[in-house]
Amino acid sequence: MxxxxxxxxxxxxxxxxxxxxxxxxxxxxxxxxxxxxxxxxxxxxxxxxxxxxxxxxxxxxxxxxxxxxxxxxxxxxxxxxxxxxxxxxxxxxxxxxxxxxxxxxxxxxxxxxxxxxxxxxxxxxxxxxxxxxxxxxxxxKKNYSQNVTTNVNLQLGPDEYIYLKSYNSNTNQGYKFSYEKFDGIKLKYKLMSENIRWVEKDTTFRLNTYKQRFLLEDRDSINVGIKLDTLLNFRPKDLINVDDLAKEMTSFELKKYIVQAENRGINNLxxxxxxxxxxxxxxxxxxxxxxxxxxxxxxxxxxxxxxxxxxxxxxxxxxxxxxxxxxxxxxxxxxxxxxxxxxxxxxxxxxxxxxxxxxxxx
Structure with missing residues (x-):
């Protein structure tokens, strides 16, 4: 030089x-x-x-x-x-x-x-x-509405869908939850609950006052209960619309999130x-x-x-x-x-x- x-x-x-x-x-x-x-x-x-x-x-x-x-x-x-x-x-x-x-x-x-x-x-x-x-x-300022997302629709896979009436990101709780699994265009399984909560310690979702419906070839089977801990293919951050979410992830995390979202059928990323x-x-x-x-x-x-x-x-x-x-x-x-x-x-x-x-x- x-x-x-x-x-x-x-x-x-x-x-x-x-x-x-x-x-x-x-x-x-x-x-x-x-x-x-x-x-x-x-x-x-x-x-x-x-x-x-x-x-x-x-x-x-x-x-x-x-x-x-x-x-x-x-x-x-x-x-x-x-x-x-x-x-x-x-x-x-x-x-x-x-x-x-x-x-x-x-x-x-x-x-x-x-x-x-x-x-x-x-x-x-x-x-x-x-x-x-x-x-x-x-x-x-603490504003309850800032932390609540309403009418959440999310596709988890080619044949899996979830819906929540509302979700609070502060308490990690959602209300009026439903999960549907299809075989082509035919509904095979549906899970509903009045309340869903993320349990961080167990990385599971806890459903309160739930109903399970299995659609079989010749009949339907329905189970009801008070509490159900289950694994579901999404995380609380997938349910919230936060503008800063992308800015808070490193590029490797952001790429992984985009791929997962694309696999779940989310169109506008x-x-x-x-x-x-x-x-x-x-x-x-x-x-x-x-x-x-x-x-x-x-x-x-x-x-x-x-x-x-x-x-x-x-x-x-x-x-x-x-x-x-x-x-x-x-x-x-x-x-x-x-x-x-x-x-x-x-x-x-x-x-x-x-x-x-x-x-x-x-």
């Missing part, structure tokens, strides 16, 4: 770290000002608990969220600075091509990308779980697929945003660094805007989640190629 590569790579990583370190305290200060009254209302909360169970994970989650923005601003900042000092002109005068000039940026982007991939797939989901639990426990694909597409955008930033800032402009930062930040917000639209559209049942998640990267990738070719010719 040349001295030039080491110089640019050092500037790349140090500027990125500096911008990230500057952004996070601002985010924390804003968050503290918004939530300080709710912290104080919970007398059992200590400062240590707030830092350990909330703000440590807040830094992990929002640091990961700010990473592309921090990288983009950092690259524009230090590249504009060396361009303003005519260092880029000196580099080109030494017969170093623009493509060769991009090498240390590529190395830096690769380092950040691998860090972001590890964070997105494994670290952030675990932080989300603790972070969301803290919010639900201490910061949200795009919300989970969007979350899974986004964990890879966002880190890969590091390369695209880096090359756009270098192409914008590598030339000395009238107006200096301010013009470059204004153009760059505008492009960054356009990217974030398209990303959010793509996520919403990708969650729809009739769309291809993979295509929608990668669409912003495709468009901005084309822009990066155009800017690169224009700079490479000069």
């Amino acid at each position: 040349r001295i030039l590569d080491k110089y640019i790579l050092k500037k790349f990583l140090s500027s990125f770290a500096l911008v990230l370190v500057l952004l996070l305290p601002i985010a924390i200060a804003i968050d503290v000002s918004e939530k300080i009254d709710r912290f104080l209302r919970n007398v059992d909360l200590t400062v240590g608990d707030i830092i350990k169970d909330y703000y440590v994970h807040f830094v992990v989650i929002f640091g990961n969220t700010f990473m592309p923005l921090a990288l983009f601003i950092a690259v524009i900042f230090f590249t504009s600075k060396i361009a303003g000092n005519t260092e880029v002109i000196a580099i080109h005068s030494a017969k170093i091509s623009f493509t060769r000039f991009l090498k240390p940026y590529f190395i830096g982007a690769t380092i950040v990308t691998f860090i972001a991939l590890g964070m997105n797939h494994f670290v952030v989901p675990k932080s989300n779980k603790t972070y969301n639990h803290f919010i639900k426990t201490y910061l949200k 795009n919300t989970y697929l969007v979350e899974l694909y986004k964990r890879t597409s966002l880190p890969i955008s590091t390369y695209i945003l880096t090359f756009i930033a270098v192409c914008l800032a590598a030339k000395k402009r009238r107006g200096g660094m301010g013009i470059n930062l204004a153009i760059g930040i505008t492009l960054m917000f356009i990217y974030v805007f398209f990303l959010k639209i793509a996520e919403v559209l990708g969650a729809g049942a009739e769309t291809n989640a993979l295509v929608m998640v990668w669409l912003p990267n495709i468009f901005f990738g084309i822009l990066a190629i155009y800017l690169y070719l224009r700079n490479a010719k000069n």
Whole structure:
């Protein structure tokens, strides 16, 4: 690695770290000002608990969220600075091509990308779980309806279906439960109960006031009882519609959940697929945003660094805007989640190629 590569790579990583370190305290200060009254209302909360169970994970989650923005601003900042000092002109005068000039940026982007991939797939989901639990426990108003899902229908397999009138995720109890097993289109077995409860210790479901109906060739057989512990092919998390559920699972857990849900006949899993694909597409955008930033800032402009930062930040917000639209559209049942998640990267990738070719010719 040349001295030039080491110089640019050092500037790349140090500027990125500096911008990230500057952004996070601002985010924390804003968050503290918004939530300080709710912290104080919970007398059992200590400062240590707030830092350990909330703000440590807040830094992990929002640091990961700010990473592309921090990288983009950092690259524009230090590249504009060396361009303003005519260092880029000196580099080109030494017969170093623009493509060769991009090498240390590529190395830096690769380092950040691998860090972001590890964070997105494994670290952030675990932080989300603790972070969301803290919010639900201490910061949200206790509302019974928030924890109750009504009219739950779930297909467990090709011929197995369950239905619940309502399910409470806090107590892990459901009401008006029924389970049906078919042979083709013919009903073979039905199990009903007034109440169903998940028993974590035994990993079984406990049915209270139940009725079993076996449909035989020549007759029906009916059994009734007060209590029945049984194994069923689903878990409590399959019964609740929680937007944060996908964000709280690591990628291996999320893939496993998607496969199980597909086997149970659940049709629209795009919300989970969007979350899974986004964990890879966002880190890969590091390369695209880096090359756009270098192409914008590598030339000395009238107006200096301010013009470059204004153009760059505008492009960054356009990217974030398209990303959010793509996520919403990708969650729809009739769309291809993979295509929608990668669409912003495709468009901005084309822009990066155009800017690169224009700079490479000069």
